[in-house]
Structure formats: structure tokens, C-alpha cells
Amino acid sequence: MAAGNAPTRPVPLREVAHWDLEADVVIVGYGSAGASAAIEAAAAGASVLILEVASGSGGTSAMAGGDIYLGGGGGTPAQRRAGFEDRTEDFQRYMMLAGGPDADAERVRLYADSALDHFRWLTEQGIPYRDTYLPGKRMAPGTGDCLIWSGSEDAWPFNVEARPCPRGHLPEVVGEMGGRVLVETLARRAEALGARPYFDARASALVADEAGAVHGVAAQIDGEWRRVRARGGVILCAGGFVLNADMLRRYAPQVARLADDPLSAGYDDGSGIRMAQGVGAAAIHMDELFTTLPFYPPESHVKGILVNERGQRFINEDAYPGRVAIHCLRQVGDRIYLLVDDAIFEQPTELSRIEIAAVGGSWEEIERELGMVEGTLVSTVAVHNRHAARGEDPLFHKTAKWLKSLDEPPFAALACHIGQAYYPFFTLGGLHTRPTGEVLGVDDAVIAGLYAAGRTACGLPRSAEGYSSGMSLGDCTFFGRLAGRSAAGAAPGG
Ligand SMILES: Cc1cc2nc3c(=O)[nH]c(=O)nc-3n(C[C@H](O)[C@H](O)[C@H](O)COP(=O)(O)OP(=O)(O)OC[C@H]3O[C@@H](n4cnc5c(N)ncnc54)[C@H](O)[C@@H]3O)c2cc1C
Structure with a gap:
């Protein structure tokens, strides 16, 4: 794991005698957010240069199943074909609830x-995309089908706030290669539009003037130090900080309780966040950590009940496993x-x-074997069974179809x-941004010349409890595009 949690000091502009490379828009990181930003900036007529520390595009996005959370407006073709009419107001309500107490209403509405x-x-x-629908509880089916239930839409409390609808959209790819196909396709498109990627290129610090405005990036490209000028703006799309042990200890110490299973392709070391912090950027919700517990498949296990070491239930088990894991x-x-x-x-x-x-042959036996206080587990199961037999769950509101005595x-x-x-x-x-991608300082003012998207920023998914599969890639690709457009617009003549 990488180390260091201090902000990265910028290189003062006055110390830059000449620029080695120049472009209207300079993007750090070539995953789904970076590729989407590159396409939109290039399509808007900007010259685009991408710095990527790895030897190819992809990042953590390429490891993903490729699920993207989409809906509203009456439904995508796959939703309509499966008979779901997804109203924008239901989609918006779900996203607001999923975003937690600090859901960004402007961002959610736009999305x-x-x-x-x-x-x-x-x-x-x-x-x-294939326009096909797979009902039931699925995780990364890898069949090439499109539409799945990928969140807590049909589980309490979401199902009483918004009309349930499946919104996970997977590309038509057999196996778990959806993310790779997604990024490779976007990268091909970005390069066809003229974006220039530099691989083995690690961005190390921003170049900023005395007022704090960003003018470029200092990077090591193929082992050589380079100063890269960004006439319109730098867009940080360098992923999150799940591999930075010091940042995790400072911001998300609960990770120490988990086994060492970070989801990353190898470069989520927080470098993008720290570079921006060096010019006064604010980082928000840094303690929010997506995690999940794949207790299904088999789907039948959703009918089981989860208890803690006191033998007490604590969640409706039909919620998205990410929500279950947080509980x-x-x-x-x-x-x-x-x-x-x-x-x-x-x-x-x-x-x-x-x-x-x-x-064991009885719940008493199981309780004894687990060393629980006599009667605790047995009474939990008895209460559950009594209500489940009537198709009810007055304590946690699990939906009837997943209830079983x-x-x-x-047992x-x-x-x-x-x-x-x-x-x-x-x-x-991650970084506090406007939906446009503009990075905000700790004083809430926009930092000139600096944009961020993807997991370097704190975007749509900002509450682990409400996360649904597909929200991260949806956020990366959609708000990556907006950041690309904004930076292109800020370039001379843009
Ligand atoms: C197994 C798995 C399955 C997943 N499935 C899904 C899913 O189906 N749906 C979903 O929404 N989410 C999913 N996720 C989460 C999702 O993949 C990520 O949250 C998302 O891809 C992040 O995209 P990004 O563009 O922000 O970062 P990345 O894709 O990681 O891109 C960042 C890039 O920046 C580069 N970089 C980092 N630092 C520097 C630097 N200093 N200089 C230059 N380059 C740098 C990295 O090498 C990387 O290429 C999954 C994740 C995993 C691991």
C-alpha cells in the first residue's frame, strides 16, 4: 500500500522556465472518468493530452463488471422492453435517498x-447493449444480458419512497469483462477524436500561480521530469485512495476491521486528491467506504436472516449487499x-x-454451539418465524417474497x-466539486483551472449505505463528460 496523507505542494508557476508539453485540456488518469472527459473535450474542439501512470488505459474501471445505473424518462430500451416504466421522479427520489443526508440535489437532478x-x-x-432483462437477485451475471436489479430499489425503505425499477445496465459482454470493453471503447473513441495519451506518465504535482490558479502538471514521463501546460484546465481522474494506508488510517479507519481486499487495479493511491489539496481543494465524505458482502448467490440465502454476535437481527436481508455490509x-x-x-x-x-x-437439529443447539447467551438466538428466530409464516416482517420490513420461516x-x-x-x-x-467538475476550495470558491471526476471526486455515490452497483461508473462517465466540456470551454477560444 502507498504511504503519505499530506497535501502535495504545487510547483510554483514562476519556477517553470519552459513547458515541455502543452494542450488545452490535460487529463490525469485514463480510466472511465478520464476517457469520458477526453471524448467530450476533444469533441468540443480542444486539444487533449492524457497522463496515465500505467502502461495502458483502463484503471480500476477495466476490472469492473461494467454495470451502469440508468433510468428515468419513462425508461431505457431495456427497461421498457421488460415492461418497466421508470419515471424520472422515482429515479431522482431513489438517488436522493441513496446519496444519504448530504445527497447533492443539483447533481442528482441533472443525472x-x-x-x-x-x-x-x-x-x-x-x-x-442487448436490451434483455434478468430478473431476480444477481451479482455480475456475465451472460451478456443487460438489465438487472443492482440496488435496494425493491427493498425497504427505498420501495416505499420510490416506485421500484431495475436500473443496472450491463454491456453485451460474456464473462466479467464489461468494464474492460467499456474503457477500451471509450479510449478508442477519445484517440480517434485526437486525444493524445502518454503512458508510464505519473503526474506528481500541479503547477499553480500565487493566486492558486492551476496552469499545468509536473509529471514523470518515461522516467523524465516534464512540465505540462494546460491552457484550459487540468482534470484529475486518478481514482480514489483505497491503496493509501496513511489516508485510510486518517479518513476511513474502519477499514482496519476488514480483511485486505481493496478493489483497485493498483494505482488508487490518492495522488489526485492530494495534488488538489495542495492548492487548497476541499475533500468531502472521506470516511465513506463502499463495501459489500456477497452472501448470495445462491439467491435462496436472501431468505436467511443475519444476526450479530448477540443473536440479534439488524437489517432487511433483501437490501443490496453493500447496504447489508455497512450494517x-x-x-x-x-x-x-x-x-x-x-x-x-x-x-x-x-x-x-x-x-x-x-x-444442528434445533436452533437451541446452534445457539449453544455459537456460545450465545441462552434464549437470545432462539427468540430472534422464533419472532422471525412467527411473522414470516404470515408473510410479514414488522421489525425490518423485508418484502414478502424473501420471507421464509x-x-x-x-439448521x-x-x-x-x-x-x-x-x-x-x-x-x-474525494474532492468537493460542482457538477461541472470545477473543484472547490476549502472556502467553497472555485479553484481556477482545476477539475475532477470519478473516484478522485466525491460525486453521486457519497453514502456507502445507499450505494447501488452501477452508480460509480454512471458517475465517472457522466460527470467525466461534464468536466471535459467545462475544461474545454475554459481554453482560449473554447
Ligand atoms: C471487480 C470490480 C467490479 C466493479 N464493478 C463495478 C460495476 O459494475 N459498476 C460500477 O459502477 N462500479 C464498479 N466498480 C467500481 C468502479 O470500477 C470504480 O469505482 C471506477 O471504475 C473508478 O473509475 P475512475 O475513472 O475514477 O478510476 P480508474 O478507472 O481507476 O482510473 C484512474 C486512472 O488514473 C491512473 N492514475 C492514478 N494516479 C495517477 C497519477 N498520479 N498520474 C497518472 N495516472 C494516474 C490510474 O492508473 C488509472 O488508470 C467495480 C470495481 C471493481 C474492482
Whole structure:
């Protein structure tokens, strides 16, 4: 893991005797946010130069399933074909709730109003979509089908706030290569429009004048120091900070409870955030950490109940597993169990590292085996079973179709322990920006010449509890585009 959490001091403009390279727009990072920014800036007529520390485009985006969260406006072609009419107001309400107490209303409105256009734009760039729908609870199906339920839309409390609708859109790619196809397609398009990528090019500091305005970047390209001038602006699209141990300790210390499973292609070291902090940028929601607990597949396990080490339930298990995982982290103690009966038990996936902790012919036996206080687990199951048999969950409001009385022995407790089971994670906090991508300082004023998008910024997904799969790539591609347009517009003649 990378080290260092201090802001990176900028290179003073007065010390730059000459520029080695120049462009209207200079983009740091060539993942989905950087590629989307490059396309829009180049399409607006700007000259575009991309600095990428790796030897090719992709970043963490290329590891992703490629799920993009889209809807509203009556529905995308896949939503309509599957019989869902997704109203913009429902989409917007869901996104507001998902964004948590500091949801950015302006950003959400813009995204909800424009998501159909954004889907069209993605297809125009060449991303293939099949318009097919897969019902049920899925994680990265890898079948090439398009539409899936990828969040908590049909789970409490979201399902009472907004009419449920599936909104995860996957490219037509078999296997888990959706993210790679997404970025490669966007990168090809950016380069066809004239964007110039420099690989093995690590941006190290911004170049700023005495007033704090950004004029360029200092970078090491193929081992040589270069000063790169940005006439319109620098766009930081360098990913998050999930690989920076010092930043995690400072901002998101809860990560120490998890096993070492960061979701990153290798360069999420917070360099983009720290460079911007060096010119006075504000970073927000730095403690928000997406994590998830893949306790399904098998889908039948959604009918189980999760309990903490006191034998108490704490969440409706039909919520998105990312939301479930955050509630697991909120429990006292690291021991979390999924209780199942014979009718719903299937071997958990190897990936999940969920192991069988206890098996018994009665819940009393399981309780004893787990060393819980007598009566605690047994009464939790009894209360659950009594209501589930009537299709009700008055405590946590799980929807009826996932309710089942756990009364068919043998019974089992599956260990989903924090620090042991697979809780992969990445950071959601980042630079405070306007929807235009303009970076804001700690005084809330715009920093001239500086833009950010993707996980370097704190965008649409800013509350781990509300995260739905597809929100990060939706944010990266949509707000990456806006940042590209803004920086191009700020270039001379732009
Ligand atoms: C297995 C997996 C599956 C996922 N599935 C989904 C999904 O289906 N849907 C979804 O929405 N999200 C998904 N995510 C999350 C999502 O992939 C990321 O949040 C998103 O791709 C981040 O994109 P980005 O453009 O901000 O960063 P990246 O794609 O990581 O791009 C940043 C680029 O910047 C480069 N860089 C970093 N520092 C520097 C520097 N100093 N100088 C130059 N270059 C630099 C990096 O090398 C990288 O190429 C998944 C993640 C993983 C790992």
C-alpha cells in the first residue's frame, strides 16, 4: 500500500522556465472518468493530452463488471422492453435517498434528467447493449444480458419512497469483462477524436500561480521530469485512495476491521486528491467506504436472516449487499452469522469466504454451539418465524417474497465475520466539486483551472449505505463528460 496523507505542494508557476508539453485540456488518469472527459473535450474542439501512470488505459474501471445505473424518462430500451416504466421522479427520489443526508440535489437532478441521453451517448461511442432483462437477485451475471436489479430499489425503505425499477445496465459482454470493453471503447473513441495519451506518465504535482490558479502538471514521463501546460484546465481522474494506508488510517479507519481486499487495479493511491489539496481543494465524505458482502448467490440465502454476535437481527436481508455490509460493520463485534435452514441452504461461493460455523437439529443447539447467551438466538428466530409464516416482517420490513420461516432442519449458521469473509472495498470520498467538475476550495470558491471526476471526486455515490452497483461508473462517465466540456470551454477560444 502507498504511504503519505499530506497535501502535495504545487510547483510554483514562476519556477517553470519552459513547458515541455502543452494542450488545452490535460487529463490525469485514463480510466472511465478520464476517457469520458477526453471524448467530450476533444469533441468540443480542444486539444487533449492524457497522463496515465500505467502502461495502458483502463484503471480500476477495466476490472469492473461494467454495470451502469440508468433510468428515468419513462425508461431505457431495456427497461421498457421488460415492461418497466421508470419515471424520472422515482429515479431522482431513489438517488436522493441513496446519496444519504448530504445527497447533492443539483447533481442528482441533472443525472436523473439526463440518464437516457447518457445511455444514448454510451451506445453512440460503441458500447454494445442487448436490451434483455434478468430478473431476480444477481451479482455480475456475465451472460451478456443487460438489465438487472443492482440496488435496494425493491427493498425497504427505498420501495416505499420510490416506485421500484431495475436500473443496472450491463454491456453485451460474456464473462466479467464489461468494464474492460467499456474503457477500451471509450479510449478508442477519445484517440480517434485526437486525444493524445502518454503512458508510464505519473503526474506528481500541479503547477499553480500565487493566486492558486492551476496552469499545468509536473509529471514523470518515461522516467523524465516534464512540465505540462494546460491552457484550459487540468482534470484529475486518478481514482480514489483505497491503496493509501496513511489516508485510510486518517479518513476511513474502519477499514482496519476488514480483511485486505481493496478493489483497485493498483494505482488508487490518492495522488489526485492530494495534488488538489495542495492548492487548497476541499475533500468531502472521506470516511465513506463502499463495501459489500456477497452472501448470495445462491439467491435462496436472501431468505436467511443475519444476526450479530448477540443473536440479534439488524437489517432487511433483501437490501443490496453493500447496504447489508455497512450494517454488518455497525454491529458490536466482528461475528456476523447468516442463519439458514435445510430448504434454502446451498454451499456459499468460494469467493465469499463464508464458512459453516454451526449445524444442528434445533436452533437451541446452534445457539449453544455459537456460545450465545441462552434464549437470545432462539427468540430472534422464533419472532422471525412467527411473522414470516404470515408473510410479514414488522421489525425490518423485508418484502414478502424473501420471507421464509426457518423451520426445516437441519439448521446452519454461516460465518460472515468481518475480517474473515470477503468484504471488498473502495473509497467514495474525494474532492468537493460542482457538477461541472470545477473543484472547490476549502472556502467553497472555485479553484481556477482545476477539475475532477470519478473516484478522485466525491460525486453521486457519497453514502456507502445507499450505494447501488452501477452508480460509480454512471458517475465517472457522466460527470467525466461534464468536466471535459467545462475544461474545454475554459481554453482560449473554447
Ligand atoms: C471487480 C470490480 C467490479 C466493479 N464493478 C463495478 C460495476 O459494475 N459498476 C460500477 O459502477 N462500479 C464498479 N466498480 C467500481 C468502479 O470500477 C470504480 O469505482 C471506477 O471504475 C473508478 O473509475 P475512475 O475513472 O475514477 O478510476 P480508474 O478507472 O481507476 O482510473 C484512474 C486512472 O488514473 C491512473 N492514475 C492514478 N494516479 C495517477 C497519477 N498520479 N498520474 C497518472 N495516472 C494516474 C490510474 O492508473 C488509472 O488508470 C467495480 C470495481 C471493481 C474492482
